[in-house]
Amino acid sequence: MKKKNLIKKIMIVLFFLFIIIIAMIVYLAFKNNHSNNQGPQPENIVETENTNIENNTTTPDGNENSNEEQNKDLKKVNDTYTYFLVNHCLKSFYNYNEYENISLDYMDAEVIENLNLSENNFINLYNSGFCIDEIYKQELKENESIYVVYYRLGMESGGITDLVAWVRVNHFHKVFSIYPYEYLSSLNQLNLKENDKITIENLKDIEQNENNIYEEGDITTNAEACTRELFRRYKFDLLLDVDHLYQILDEEYKGLRFKTLEELEQYIQENKEELYLDSISKYQQQEKENNWQYTAVGNSNRYYTFKMTSLMEYTLILDNYTMVIQDDIYNASLPNVQAKYCINRVIEAIDDKNYEFVYEKLNPVQKNNYYKNIDEFKEFITNHFYDEINYEIDDEYLMISSNVYQYNVKITDNVAENDFTFRNFTMTVTLKENEDFVIAINQL
Secondary structure: OHHHHHHHHHHHHHHHHHHHHHHHHHHHHHHHHHHOOOOOOOOOOOOOOOOEOOOOOEOOOOOEOOHHHHOOOOEEOOOHHHHHHHHHHHHHHHOOOOOOOHHHHHEOHHHHHHOOOEOOEOOOOOOOOEEEEEEEEEEEEOOEEEEEEEEEEEOOOOOEEEEEEEEEEEOOOOEEEEEOHHHHHHOOOOOOOOOOOOOOOOOOOOOOOOOOEOOHHHOOOOHHHHHHHHHHHHHHHHHHOHHHHHHOEOHHHHHHHOOOHHHHHHHHHHHHHHHHHOOEEEEEEEEOOOOEEEEEEEOOOOEEEEEEEEOOEEEEEOOOOOOOOOHHHHHHOOHHHHHHHHHHHHHHHHHOOOHHHHHHHEOHHHHHHHOOOHHHHHHHHHHHOOOOEEEEEEEEEEEEEOOEEEEEEEEEEOOOOOOOOEEEEEEEEEEOOOOOEEEEEEEO
């Protein structure tokens, strides 16, 4: 009898445990189903933060956004994806087809109505390109952001004008609209910065058409895209805003090569044909401690080194010889390798017609005995080197002392139709501290 009672009690306990487990399964299934019905979720957008505007917007399931979401304000953004996204939208806006008047396709209906725009009365968008300087971002609603973009617009007559525009983007549908400078001016909204808020009354969905859409493939952020965009920004400054070009030069480089804006302007004037027509033939990307370094080599064999924290924050070096760019590699190299690198720097400077750099590095004994001023040295160079040169440095070297090394160098005329036009030199390098050196140049 006792055994039957024990079995009965165990059966009762198991029955209640079974009921509890079933109830838990039903509860979890209901909770998971509710979560899956919250509306479409954002696609995997690289480094983009959804933003929000102060108005009574609702989520896809019909509920009002929380106060926390509504209180989002403008934040400065520097990520590469956002830059290329906004740049693509503005580029589409400024590259409109004037014969079809499709510039209206890029603007909200509110903008068109406010500015009283029509097919025969639209904003003058003629320009020589633009350059984005700052971007601020704010959430509007789920999957939709608005960007405050400060940029310089190149004028067809020359020079630049500083402008601001809003770029509104729906990341889910990949559609955008532009709120141009003229519209923002009418609202007195030209100076919004971080922690400010944008308010748009009666916010409506962006009307999609064949022109104001984009695809993820349009937004490329790889090393080549970054290098080409940095070079495009450099060319914008070169052609339209030399003041800004001078500002972004690396400070150490600026002190060594272009101590004043006038020196940079003179350099551009003397080399403008090559500089204006130059384009990238190859590039290299390197990750540094606090930034990325992009080195572009032009068809003119000129070097351009960008030290970048973002595509709107970087410094620029316009050659590969004025200063040691890869100082970590240089300092880790053997003395004979350092000496060979110094010879490379000297020959690159000669090919760039930067005689001041070479004269400053010239051995004091040779300078005092043969070239008492830079004009005498310049005459030697022009008489013994070619206008455009190639060169080969022998691998063998003479070690004169622990810091003095001599190499034989073959200089070839780059313009000559054959390889028989060449001259041989010895170049003797004395290594000094802090990556400095002096050199003696003698023709054999």
